Amino acid sequence: MRVLGVDPGLTRCGIGVVDGTAGRRLAMVGVGVVRTPADAPVGERLVLVEQGIEAWLDEHRPDAVAVERVFSQHNVRTVMGTAQASAVAILCAARRGLPVHLHTPSEVKAAVTGSGRADKAQVGAMVTRLLRLDAPPKPADAADALALAICHIWRGPATDRLRQAAARQNGTAAAPSASAASSSSSAVAARPAADRPAARDTAVRTRESAT
Template sequence: MRVLGVDPGLTRCGLGVVDALAARRIALVDVSVARSHPDDAVPRRLHQIAEAVETMLETHRPEAVALERVFAQHNVSTVMGVAQVSGVVMVAAERRGIPVALYTPSEVKAAVTGDGRAGKQQVGTMVTRLLGLDEMPRPADAADALAIAIAHAWRGGSAPTASKATTDAQRRWAEAERAARRRG
């Protein structure tokens, strides 16, 4: 199975493509980081990220897209940018009929390191080791995108989809979102 992993961000969006092989082996296909300049207008920035995502989808034709689930942070503008990029990715995948799976950061960390609270360095080190790379993908957004793709590949495509939350954390998140909509 070929998977495009996406670490969404408005300034840097990690994009990593892996092939899942027999016996839980993973092969690197491609990795990049789409960038946009913080001084540009948001529509222009989203367009730049969208073009990079479209290129990855057209070039590598993944069977699935794995995306880091947006989670609440203290910085609202960061959350908004991540959510907007996530929407761009979901639309691009939907246009091609490619399923989208969502993962929390702790789910990805646990999948690749065995520890849901692992740091970026530990995730990067494990991605490097799992893919047999000579050096760690940089910046961290690239390694994170590959980790997301690996997590999905190891689940065999049976991960939570964009329309269905399945883990306890995802169910609580969905319930909180529904409650907020009822209040607002």
């Protein structure tokens, strides 16, 4: 599986591509950052982010895209830019029919380091070790993008299987109810008329009238 990880940001959007499967060795395919000038209009910056992501998609042809799920932060202006860049990444992937998966920062940290509270230095160190790199990718946005890709390779298939199992369970759980209702209705309809409550009452009244 080849996964393109996106650490969304309006000034720096981290991109990382990793090949691998769960339980096997991973290999970095590419890593980088899409940058936009801080003094440019937001629309132009989003176009640059889109163009950058599209170029990575064209070059590396991933099987899936993993994007960091955006959470509210104290700096509203920063989180708005992050959310906008995240939306662009999701759009680029969806336009190509690629599956898009969102992972929270704590999920990524836990998958890569074993702790959901790991700092950026720890994440960078583990990414370097797992991908057998000479040094941690710089800036941190690039390392985070690789961590996202690794997280999805390891956790994505299991998460998909759980969702599919839950969907199947919900689908089969509803079926017996409908079937039971149908069987109950059929059983009532199949009873002889004299065995039904209304039929017995009518028979009693008829005998009393005749008497």
